[in-house]
Amino acid sequence: MRITVIGCGYLGATHAACMAELGHEVLGVEVDADKLKLLSSGTAPVFEPGLSELLDKHVSSGQLRFTDSYEEAAVFGDVHFLCLGTPQKSFGLAADTSYLDSAVRSLAPLLTGPALVVGKSTVPVGTAPVLAELLTSLAPAGTDVHLAWNPEFLREGLAVQDTLAPDRLVMGIVDPADERLLVVTDFATAELVKVSANAFLATKISFINAIAEVCDATGADVVDLADALGYDARIGRRFLNAGIGFGGGCLPKDIRAFVHRAGELGVEDAMRFLREVDLINQRRREHVVELATAMLGPLSGARVSVLGAAFKPDSDDVRDSPALWVAGQLHMRGADVRVHDPQAMPNARRMFPTLTYLDDPVATCEGTDLVLHLTEWPVYRELDPVALASVVARPAIIDGRNCLDPTVWRAAGWDLRALGRR
Numbered sequence: 001m002r003i004t005v006i007g008c009g010y011l012g013a014t015h016a017a018c019m020a021e022l023g024h025e026v027l028g029v030e031v032d033a034d035k036l037k038l039l040s041s042g043t044a045p046v047f048e049p050g051l052s053e054l055l056d057k058h059v060s061s062g063q064l065r066f067t068d069s070y071e072e073a074a075v076f077g078d079v080h081f082l083c084l085g086t087p088q089k090s091f092g093l094a095a096d097t098s099y100l101d102s103a104v105r106s107l108a109p110l111l112t113g114p115a116l117v118v119g120k121s122t123v124p125v126g127t128a129p130v131l132a133e134l135l136t137s138l139a140p141a142g143t144d145v146h147l148a149w150n151p152e153f154l155r156e157g158l159a160v161q162d163t164l165a166p167d168r169l170v171m172g173i174v175d176p177a178d179e180r181l182l183v184v185t186d187f188a189t190a191e192l193v194k195v196s197a198n199a200f201l202a203t204k205i206s207f208i209n210a211i212a213e214v215c216d217a218t219g220a221d222v223v224d225l226a227d228a229l230g231y232d233a234r235i236g237r238r239f240l241n242a243g244i245g246f247g248g249g250c251l252p253k254d255i256r257a258f259v260h261r262a263g264e265l266g267v268e269d270a271m272r273f274l275r276e277v278d279l280i281n282q283r284r285r286e287h288v289v290e291l292a293t294a295m296l297g298p299l300s301g302a303r304v305s306v307l308g309a310a311f312k313p314d315s316d317d318v319r320d321s322p323a324l325w326v327a328g329q330l331h332m333r334g335a336d337v338r339v340h341d342p343q344a345m346p347n348a349r350r351m352f353p354t355l356t357y358l359d360d361p362v363a364t365c366e367g368t369d370l371v372l373h374l375t376e377w378p379v380y381r382e383l384d385p386v387a388l389a390s391v392v393a394r395p396a397i398i399d400g401r402n403c404l405d406p407t408v409w410r411a412a413g414w415d416l417r418a419l420g421r422r
């Protein structure tokens with residue numbers, strides 16, 4: 001098939017490359033000149049395992065191309081995927097759907113023949129019918145242009161795998177008569193499946209983080225507790241890792257947008273608990289800053305090393321990253337903060353130019369009074385606690401991700417504190 005992918009950020013670039021890998025002819029539409037240049041040379045605009053390889057392979061073969069021209073896209077494609085971002089609005093909690101809206105306004109007037117437009121962005125429930133109406137009213141082909149909603153569930157770091165072999169496909173269409181391998185449903189259900197999934201994941205993380213607070217108050221161990229809970233197949237162990245909480249471009253803004261949309265729909269009471277989920281999550285980061293302050297004494301002049309800046313490993317994304325938030329707070333309160341991350345340093349530097357960034361984790365810790373392990377990259381688990389103890393000023397560490405072995409680190413002389421751990 002001849003496919004266009006409109007909006008080539010995280011989701012779009014991955015979708016475009018994977019559709020080419022599945023054998024389709026793909027044209028990506030990207031209006032940001034810098035991103036377009038990178039993509040056209042077969043380079044991913046973000047760090048995502050396997051993505052650059054796929055882009056390079058299919059750009060080289062000519063099966064995948066990129067453009068900034070909607071005219072070219074309208075002529076090229078039978079199917080147009082909308083992969084625009086829906087970030088949190090600058091004022092308030094709502095999701096900003098203006099990129100989607102303007103993409104539809106640019107594309108629709110150019111659709112002179114039958115076409116299928118497929119929305120993949122995460123949207124407030126009620127968005128798809130408005131876009132469907134806009135499409136048919138602006139397109140010369142009128143009702144021969146159809147909209148379907150096919151929300152995306154890819155995880156950063158596993159984006160290529162999740163796109164090529166998704167665990168489910170949800171397809172929202174106007175008349176859900178045909179149900180086979182796909183979950184075929186109406187617009188509202190398709191939109192809600194996506195935000196409910198992210199709300200559930202966020203709730204699961206905040207649940208275990210709330211339990212971690214109780215563990216801290218009682219001397220219980222949240223990791224043992226999560227393992228025990230996880231043996232119950234109805235609960236499951238995944239997304240029960242307590243620590244500094246969730247961040248990134250999806251979970252935080254999606255739960256806020258869900259609360260906002262529920263308010264508009266008159267069911268704010270039903271989603272009120274998500275405010276609590278958000279508050280629990282925010283409290284985790286603050287707790288780490290307080291713990292660091294308690295361990296260091298006055299922050300002014302204290303030397304701190306932060307391992308990890310990305311919101312999670314295998315990603316260079318620092319949007320709403322708990323790790324970078326903690327680093328920034330300690331810096332603003334007077335500490336001398338050095339940061340290391342295997343992939344996210346360019347993005348972190350853009351967001352927090354006043355922090356010091358070093359290329360090597362051991363050099364980052366050299367001479368510091370406190371180490372904070374805040375993003376669980378495998379490389380940090382491989383650090384030798386004995387060797388590291390000999391380069392720091394004081395062997396003190398906060399494990400914000402609860403994945404360093406406390407017994408091993410303490411045996412090497414470290415004062416190790418974790419979150420909700422014995």
Ligand code: UGA
Nearest residue numbers: 152153154155156205239240241245246247248250311312
């Ligand atoms: C999330 C969802 O997992 C995807 O299914 C969804 O498609 C995507 O959002 C989206 O809406 O586009 P992603 O943001 O890539 O994917 O990241 P997650 O793997 O969900 O992690 C989110 C955050 O939760 C990270 O900061 C991670 O460190 C944190 N987390 C995760 C925990 O603190 N504890 C856990 O047990 C798991």
